Amino acid sequence: MKSKRQLQVSVAVLALLGLLLNGCAIGNQYTFRDENIGLPMAPAEKGMALSTGVSEQRPYILDGDKDPDFIGLQRGGFGNPFDVTTASGNAFVEDVQRVFNNMLQYGGYDVAFTTRLESLEDFIAANRDQGTTRGLFLEVRDWKTDVGMRVTLHYDLVLTVVDENGQVLATSSQQGLEAAGGASLGEEGNGETASRMLSTKLSYLFLDPEVQAALK
Amino acid sequence: MNRNSAHRIPLIATCLVLACLLLMSGCATDLTSTVAPGTDLEAVKTAFVERLPADDRGVEKLIAEELARMGIQAASGDAMPADQDYDILVTYRDKWMWDITMYMIELRVQILKPDTRFVMASGYTFRTSLARKSPEEMVTEVMGEIFNEK
Secondary structure, eight states, rough: OOOHHHHHHHHHHHHHHHHHHTTTTTTTTEOOOOTTOOSSSSOTOOOEEEEEEEEOOHHHTTSSSOOOTTEEEEEEETOOEEEEEETTOHOOOOOOHHHHHHHHHHTTOEEEEEEEOOOHHHHHHTTTTOOOSSSEEEEEEEEEEEEEEEEEEEEEEEEEEEEOOOOOEOOOOOOOEEEEEEESSHHHHHHHHHHEEEEEEHHHGGSSSSHHTTTT | HHHHHHHHHHHHHHHHHHHHHHHHHHEEEEEEEEETOOOGGGGEEEEEOOTTTTOOOHHHHHHHHHHHHHEEEEEESSSSOTTTSSEEEEEEEEEEEEEEEEEEEEEEEEEOOOTOOEEEEEEEEEGGGGGGHHHHHHHHHHHHHHHOOO
């Protein structure tokens, strides 16, 4: 009788443990902060007018496997994955667009027109009558964090800079699979890591000398 | 093996799992750094460490002292003086926890370009209670990781 009770207690403790471990993993949401993200080049002196466009190209979004607010996975106690979404409730590319535009404005540029379109050709056409000096088109081809014991980032970002006539002046990309340190117990710490990685990778797109030359 | 011992196995397994989890969370550590492509930290000669407004433990002074030990002329304060040029601006964020005494559980350091605040490099160290180190050692650890000083 005593042994049966011990067995029941053990099963209950393990079930509770499983629930607790999974409880931290379900329904995580990350906020992408946009304040004071620096560009590698000196600020444009007179506030060059820019158009920006951001395009969702993540295959798992385009094929409908995941919702547009999907930004990664949080592993439960047994490695089981749960989707992580944007805290804003917006599509991820909307958050990217906000972070990207604020970064440019903090860097001294004037983002006079911004849009979300699928292709560079559509962006060039939409940009034609905006009267801006340069157009910056950002393709989000991959972006997801996978959080278990560590935070791993899968990313593929491509930036194209065009002039007022739609001529491509420079292209820059950041892509890879990167470990970003240990995971925190909780979505706040992991969200901070994800947010910091987004701003870092976006700013690295501007390290390309041709991109910098195109924005002077 | 009698029937009683067979039924004790789940209980022992539960205790082992709990003990492992406690040990794992008690002595977890992490140390990472990232340096932007093309950044040459060996060329850094001067630095200013900007005090985190919420910090009343003087971590900015510890970082400045560590930079000085590494051969970099370093100053610290609430804000970088506008009339002085520095090669890098250093910012940080520390987190503390209580476990019998207060201890630094994590320290994140960023190396910025002073004029644009572009993140040239960053480092992070994390140590839970059983693996705790002094703030001085945490600073040495993370700065060594960023500047690749082994």
